[in-house]
Amino acid sequence: MNKTPTQRTVLVTGGSRGIGAATAWLCAQRGWAVAVNYTSDAAAAQAVVARIQAGGGTALAVQADVADEAQVLAMFAVLERELPPLGALVNNAGVVDVKARVDVMTLPRLQRMFAVNVFGTFLCSREAVKRLSTVHGGAGGAIVNLSSAAARLGAPGQYVDYAAAKGAIDVFTLGLAKEVALEGIRVNAVRPGIIATDIHASGGQPGRAEQMAPTVPMQRAGSAEEVAEAIVWLLSDAASYTTGAVIDVTGGR
Numbered sequence: 476m477n478k479t480p481t482q483r484t485v486l487v488t489g490g491s492r493g494i495g496a497a498t499a500w501l502c503a504q505r506g507w508a509v510a511v512n513y514t515s516d517a518a519a520a521q522a523v524v525a526r527i528q529a530g531g532g533t534a535l536a537v538q539a540d541v542a543d544e545a546q547v548l549a550m551f552a553v554l555e556r557e558l559p560p561l562g563a564l565v566n567n568a569g570v571v572d573v574k575a576r577v578d579v580m581t582l583p584r585l586q587r588m589f590a591v592n593v594f595g596t597f598l599c600s601r602e603a604v605k606r607l608s609t610v611h612g613g614a615g616g617a618i619v620n621l622s623s624a625a626a627r628l629g630a631p632g633q634y635v636d637y638a639a640a641k642g643a644i645d646v647f648t649l650g651l652a653k654e655v656a657l658e659g660i661r662v663n664a665v666r667p668g669i670i671a672t673d674i675h676a677s678g679g680q681p682g683r684a685e686q687m688a689p690t691v692p693m694q695r696a697g698s699a700e701e702v703a704e705a706i707v708w709l710l711s712d713a714a715s716y717t718t719g720a721v722i723d724v725t726g727g728r
Contacts, residue, residue, distance in 0.1 A: 482506065482507070482508050482533065482559045483507065483508065483559055483560055483561065483562025483563070483616070484507065484508040484509070484510055484554060484558040484559050484560065484561050484562060484563075485502045485507040485508070485509055485510070485561075485562060485563040485564070485565060485710065486510040486512060486537075486550075486554060486561065486563070486564050486565065486599070486603070487499045487502065487509060487510065487511060487512060487565045487567055488512040488541050488564075488565065488566055488567050488568035488595070488599055489512065489513070489514075489541075489567040489568030489569060490509070490510075490511035490512050490513065490520065490523060490565075490567065491511060491512075491513040491516050491519035491520035491522075491523060491536075492516070492519055492672070493670075493672035493699050494567055494621065494667065494670065494672060494699045494702045494703060494706075495511075495512075495565070495567040495568070496511075496519075496523045496699070497698075497699035497700045497702070497703035498565055498567065498699075498702075498703040498706050498707065499511050499523050499527065499534070500523065500526060500527060500703075501700070501703045501704065501706075501707045502563075502565075502707055502710070503527040503530065503532035503533075503534060504530070504532075505707060505711065507562070507563070507710075508532070508533035508534065508535075508558050508559045509524075509527055509532065509533070509534040509535075510534075510535055510537050510550075510554050510558055511523050511524055511534060511535065511536045511537065512536075512537050512538075512539055512541070512550060512568065513536060513537075513538055514538070514539070514540050514541075514568070515538075517536065517538065520536035520538075521536050523536070524536045533558070533559070535553075535554075535557055535558055537550050537553050537554065538550075540591075540595075541568045541591060541595030541596075541598060541599055542587075542590035542591045542594055542595045542598075544598055547595075547598045547599060547602060548602070551602045551606070555606075560606075560614070561603065561606045561607060561616065562607070562614075562616045562617075563616050563617045563618065563619075563710045564599060564600065564603040564616075564617075564618045564619070565618075565619050565621070565706055565710070566595070566596040566599055566600065566618065566619070566620045566621060566644075567621045568591060568595055569591060569592045569621060570587065570588065570591045570592065571634055571637050572584055572587075572588065572634060572636070572637070574632070574633050574634065575633075575634065576632060576635075577635050577636075580635075580636055584636065585636055588636045588637060588640050589636075589640055589643075592637070592640035592641065592643075592644070593640050593643045593644065593647075596620055596644060596647065597647065600618055600620075600647075600651060600662075603616070603618055604618075604651075604655060604658075604660065607658075607659065607660050608655060608658040608659065608660055609658045609659045610658050613658075613659065614659065615658070615659025615660055616659070616660055616661075617660065617661045617662070617663070617709065617710045617714075618651070618660065618661070618662045618663075619662075619663055619664065619665060619706050619709045619710060620644050620647065620648050620662070620663070620664040620665075621644070621664070621665060621667070621706075622641045622644045622645050622648070622664045622665065622666040622667075622721060623637070623638070623641040623666055623667060624666050624667065624668040624669075624723065624725045624728055625637055625638035625641055626638055626641040626642040626644070626645050626666065627666070628728075641666075644664060645664060645666075645721055648662055648663065648664040648719065648721060649719050649721075652718045652719035653719060656718055656719075661709075661714065661715075661717065661718040662718055662719065663709045663714070663717060663718060663719065663720045663721070663722070664720070664721045664722070665702060665705050665706050665709065665721075665722050665724055666721055666722065666723045666724065666725065667697065667702045667724050667725065668691065668697060668723070668724065668725025668726055668728045669683075669684050669687045669688065669690075669691055669696045669697065669725075669726070669728065670684065670696060670697045670698065670699060670701075670702060670724075671684040671685075671696040671697070671698060671699070672684075672699050684696040690728065691725070691726040691727065691728045692726060692727030692728065693726035693727055695726065696726075697724060697725070697726055701724060702724050705722055705724050709722070
């Protein structure tokens with residue numbers, strides 16, 4: 476893998492589809508080398524990488540379940556070996572589950588929800604801070620976490636567990652931003668609303684974006700690309716005085 480001396484790498488977790496894939500592509504367009512993390516769909520991740528490479532960019536697909544600490548450590552080791560120095564992290568990997576009330580949620584469901592959405596974000600951020608922080612000899616950088624409008628709305632009767640996990644991400648963003656503000660690292664979050672991606676199908680509601688569109692003041696679902704624009708802005712020097720922010724990309728919802 477060729478390493479451009481002035482180029483830095485952004486790691487996009489869950490980068491094989493939806494918002495992650497759109498973010499990976501846009502980051503590449505803005506000059507980043509991109510590590511496209513995926514859990515199981517190697518073909519989808521390789522397709523994102525191939526598109527970036529065809530456009531003249533640098534990209535690498537890296538398999539890891541972000542909820543597994545050993546796999547996270549192995550992923551960062553691959554990045555250090557194969558790509559330019561880390562400059563940014565997008566904690567996009569996340570899961571939902573089928574629509575359910577709290578009184579029927581099982582412990583395995585809750586454990587999976589928090590393991591991926593919360594613990595995975597903590598683990599990846601921990602490893603990123605070790606590499607980005609000036610305290611650790613790094614050159615600084617940026618972290619963007621993916622929250623959800625569900626953190627504000629609660630998602631009653633649908634997935635309160637997902638909403639609670641994303642609420643944790645909001646608080647984590649604020650705390651980490653203050654913790655590393657003097658170490659060259661900015662930490663922000665984006666809260667997508669109803670976005671037309673495959674995540675709804677994985678929760679058993681493939682038509683949810685279209686069904687929910689009338690509840691959005693703008694009367695439509697958003698696109699992955701619209702969310703990616705906010706993420707990539709937060710990664711950029713244009714957002715140099717922005718940290719600890721949680722930006723809604725919700726169409727007004």
